[in-house]
Amino acid sequence: MATHKLSFSVAVIGLGLCGSASAQQAETAKTHDIVSPPSCTNNKGETVVFIDRNTAAAGPAAGMANRDASGKPIVLRSNFAAAPPAYQSFIDRHECAHHQSGDVDRPHPPRNSPEHLMNEAISDCIAILRLRDEENYDRAAVGKVTAAMRHEMAKIGFPEISISSRISNIDNCYAKYGAPKEFIEGVLKQRGLLQP
Numbered sequence: 001m002a003t004h005k006l007s008f009s010v011a012v013i014g015l016g017l018c019g020s021a022s023a024q025q026a027e028t029a030k031t032h033d034i035v036s037p038p039s040c041t042n043n044k045g046e047t048v049v050f051i052d053r054n055t056a057a058a059g060p061a062a063g064m065a066n067r068d069a070s071g072k073p074i075v076l077r078s079n080f081a082a083a084p085p086a087y088q089s090f091i092d093r094h095e096c097a098h099h100q101s102g103d104v105d106r107p108h109p110p111r112n113s114p115e116h117l118m119n120e121a122i123s124d125c126i127a128i129l130r131l132r133d134e135e136n137y138d139r140a141a142v143g144k145v146t147a148a149m150r151h152e153m154a155k156i157g158f159p160e161i162s163i164s165s166r167i168s169n170i171d172n173c174y175a176k177y178g179a180p181k182e183f184i185e186g187v188l189k190q191r192g193l194l195q196p
Helices: 022-027 087-101 113-136 140-157 160-175 180-191
Strands: 004-006 049-053 061-067 074-080
Touching: 004 087, 004 160, 061 087, 074 087, 074 113, 087 140, 113 140, 113 160
Parallel strands: 049 074
Antiparallel strands: 004 061, 061 074
16 A cells, blocks of 8 residues: 655744744744645545544644545645645645545555655646636736745755755646646556546
């Protein structure tokens, strides 16, 4: 059983450091309303169920695409109140994309391998296309998503080249690709997973 976990997290979307340490701590502890999950059907036509799992300890918002013990496709949503709504929506669609593209049922490639990074780039692309077409995300909304991503990736210690590359992929997908359904079908066809 493949497990896809991508920790997308945001406590605050910040443009810079300002104010006292206590003000920054208060801002970091800020919580947000949790968005409703989107509709999601995997590449086999199964409905994906979203499950909220908030931990007692404050932590970053994260999603994980998987199958449960009975084989049902699920997305686990952890600590979503820590992320702004635009970013929660991105996480949901990114994890859904792992189901839509067949990743969950394929062998999981080694972490940070070219195949793993490609799977993540594809899921980022599907997520931003869905937000563009389903939720009418404009450039400003995409900017909120990428600012949150930049903040969290930098906080975790990713090098600037990794952050910039990922954001560039999202911006490129938003501007250059058509409907998400066509994009997903292209991925499935390339992988030999397109259902008749």
